[in-house]
Amino acid sequence: xxxxxxxxxxxxxxxxxxxxxxxxxxxxxxxxxxxxxxxxxxxxxxxxxxxxxxxxxxxxxxxxxxxxxxxxxxxxxxxxxxxxxxxxxxxxxxxxxxxxxxxxxxxxxxxxxxxxxxxxxxxxxxxxxxxxxxxxxxxxxxxxxxxxxxxxxxxxxxxxxxxxxxxxxxxxxxxxxxxxxxxxxxxxxxxxxxxxxxxxxxxxxxxxxxxxxxxxxxxxxxxxxxxxxxxxxxxxxxxxxxxxxxxxxxxxxxxxxxxxxxxxxxxxxxxxxxxxxxxxxxxxxxxxxxxxxxxxxxxxxxxxxxxxx
Amino acid sequence: xxxxxxxxxxxxxxxxxxxxxxxxxxxxxxxxxxxxxxxxxxxxxxxxxxxxxxxxxxxxxxxxxxxxxxxxxxxxxxxxxxxxxxxxxxxxxxxxxxxxxxxxxxxxxxxxxxxxxxxxxxxxxxxxxxxxxxxxxxxxxxxxxxxxxxxxxxxxxxxxxxxxxxxxxxxxxxxxxxxxxxxxxxxxxxxxxxxxxxxxxxxxxxxxxxxxxxxxxxxxxxxxxxxxxxxxxxxxxxxxxxxxxxxxxxxxxxxxxxxxxxxxxxxxxxxxxxxxxxxxxxxxxxxxxxxxxxxxxxxxxxxxxxxxxxxxxxxxxxxxxxxxxxxxxxxxxxxxxxxxxxxxxxxxxxxxxxxxxxxxxx
Numbered sequence: 001x002x003x004x005x006x007x008x009x010x011x012x013x014x015x016x017x018x019x020x021x022x023x024x025x026x027x028x029x030x031x032x033x034x035x036x037x038x039x040x041x042x043x044x045x046x047x048x049x050x051x052x053x054x055x056x057x058x059x060x061x062x063x064x065x066x067x068x069x070x071x072x073x074x075x076x077x078x079x080x081x082x083x084x085x086x087x088x089x090x091x092x093x094x095x096x097x098x099x100x101x102x103x104x105x106x107x108x109x110x111x112x113x114x115x116x117x118x119x120x121x122x123x124x125x126x127x128x129x130x131x132x133x134x135x136x137x138x139x140x141x142x143x144x145x146x147x148x149x150x151x152x153x154x155x156x157x158x159x160x161x162x163x164x165x166x167x168x169x170x171x172x173x174x175x176x177x178x179x180x181x182x183x184x185x186x187x188x189x190x191x192x193x194x195x196x197x198x199x200x201x202x203x204x205x206x207x208x209x210x211x212x213x214x215x216x217x218x219x220x221x222x223x224x225x226x227x228x229x230x231x232x233x234x235x236x237x238x239x240x241x242x243x244x245x246x247x248x249x250x251x252x253x254x255x256x257x258x259x260x261x262x263x264x265x266x267x268x269x270x271x272x273x274x275x276x277x278x279x280x281x282x283x284x285x286x287x288x289x290x291x292x293x294x295x296x297x298x299x300x301x302x303x304x305x306x307x308x309x
Numbered sequence: 310x311x312x313x314x315x316x317x318x319x320x321x322x323x324x325x326x327x328x329x330x331x332x333x334x335x336x337x338x339x340x341x342x343x344x345x346x347x348x349x350x351x352x353x354x355x356x357x358x359x360x361x362x363x364x365x366x367x368x369x370x371x372x373x374x375x376x377x378x379x380x381x382x383x384x385x386x387x388x389x390x391x392x393x394x395x396x397x398x399x400x401x402x403x404x405x406x407x408x409x410x411x412x413x414x415x416x417x418x419x420x421x422x423x424x425x426x427x428x429x430x431x432x433x434x435x436x437x438x439x440x441x442x443x444x445x446x447x448x449x450x451x452x453x454x455x456x457x458x459x460x461x462x463x464x465x466x467x468x469x470x471x472x473x474x475x476x477x478x479x480x481x482x483x484x485x486x487x488x489x490x491x492x493x494x495x496x497x498x499x500x501x502x503x504x505x506x507x508x509x510x511x512x513x514x515x516x517x518x519x520x521x522x523x524x525x526x527x528x529x530x531x532x533x534x535x536x537x538x539x540x541x542x543x544x545x546x547x548x549x550x551x552x553x554x555x556x557x558x559x560x561x562x563x564x565x566x567x568x569x570x571x572x573x574x575x576x577x578x579x580x581x582x583x584x585x586x587x588x589x590x591x592x593x594x595x596x597x598x599x600x601x602x603x604x605x606x607x608x609x610x611x612x613x614x615x616x617x618x619x620x621x622x623x624x625x626x627x628x629x630x631x632x633x634x635x636x637x638x639x640x641x642x643x644x645x646x647x648x649x650x651x652x653x654x655x656x657x658x659x660x661x662x663x664x665x666x667x668x669x670x671x
Binding site for chain 2: 066071073093094095098102156159160163178179180257258260261262263264265269270271272273274275
């Protein structure tokens, strides 16, 4: 063991965790270690509780037999039943019809935006990882912009941009385009590209560049190298980025609302719109269902990452 | 044989093509008829999510043979912000009282012609010409709610705000500076949305002088405190009290809008600027004000309607109509007031509220 040969190495954090399995190596640090581990464990527990307890409350109260949200009055599935009541017989409640059409819009917008942004995002990541061009650093910095600027700024500035663009097209052709699914999808693609590019870019840094050189040595042209060597290694990153983009797109409210047109109400907009009128646990039920869907996506995404780690 | 098949085929064919000709039945029985000439047109409605009757939209589509797109916004502020970017093609929206003022000032809405809306006469007199739109130039009233007093009827009876302020027992106020200040200003006889620093100071002192019985300034759970018996009186929104009454299925908890001041929030139908179909939009407004249609809306949503014809015509669900928190005594509601913008005085309001919260320490 290298640790025992070089006592100084024991101060390196990575070695410390390794030494847990061999406590005899440095009995001197055991108190500090256990204290550190204990506080780390409790901190993790606290963070997890902080993240999950509110969600747990939401899930529990989606089964609450009461219209008031703050007291438990017994178990019921009526809120779930209410959501789907009459859907199959075509006699759904108006709210149900609205919700289902909003869900349909949401899925359409997120799937389309995800496909477009995943393709573009991957190409962006590729050009940053393998390309050499002037202003690369500057552009890489720009890539992080959509990740850090407030969503409301993105939403409003995009809407203003579209208005100016529409006016311009109107003066050119005499036809004024309008807000609709196209503008929402464009808005989602705009912020999703960054997320996909960052996730796929991270994948590049794990890859062995010599494999591509070896492929070139063996006579593959650049196109063949990309499809047979680079792309298969990128797939987990692309899938993870795509799933992240899908989740973000499905959840998005601000950019969607400010760039929406006639008949484009999405599920998050619908849920926000319900808050005014009915604080019934139906909202909890819808949120729980969305949570389940998101969780499934996250599990899939993690599974892909683990398989290749 | 071949002829038989031909005849059969013809019969099926006629049956199939004649189906769309048979007029569909509306879910709500109404005498309202759609003016002619709108068939095949489109109306774009912008509303809160579940803020309309179950069959209101589909019935309108049947009666006028039109298509309705129903989109959703979540707050008055986001509605205004969205329309400031240019109206993407909506005809009708449902903003609150104060939002009508802002939208009128920013020309996000356009005047309506009441001649196109004969059912406007169904609106109760005390809901016509309200302060935010004195001539009903831009808006017709839709559904409304109040801020008032919830109380335990086994212990106390409330008719005046002084019954709250002078009560010898535990009381909770609502953590809403505009509501509490409006009540104090109203009791003192001033404009409930006053911007006058002297009047505001007086209202603050009034609240502080009458705060001995306050045990809580409740955020959103005043009705829960009332239910648990920790307090006997709570200043609350009517919707919260209604939920308590529905949950408890008892007569213990009552709601009143005291005589000094009826703090009302009301949503309205407005015609948006750049509406693609303003004529159909006004037909829709007229349809919404039909007594049968309107009664179904208030019964389905649980919000009170300003449509007196719907109430008198017995189109409103009886349980709802007899519920004091949804339908307080309409005739007693004479001092109706709405929240108005207070401009730069808003900071003063917030400062006063901070001071009250600290001094009362509830």
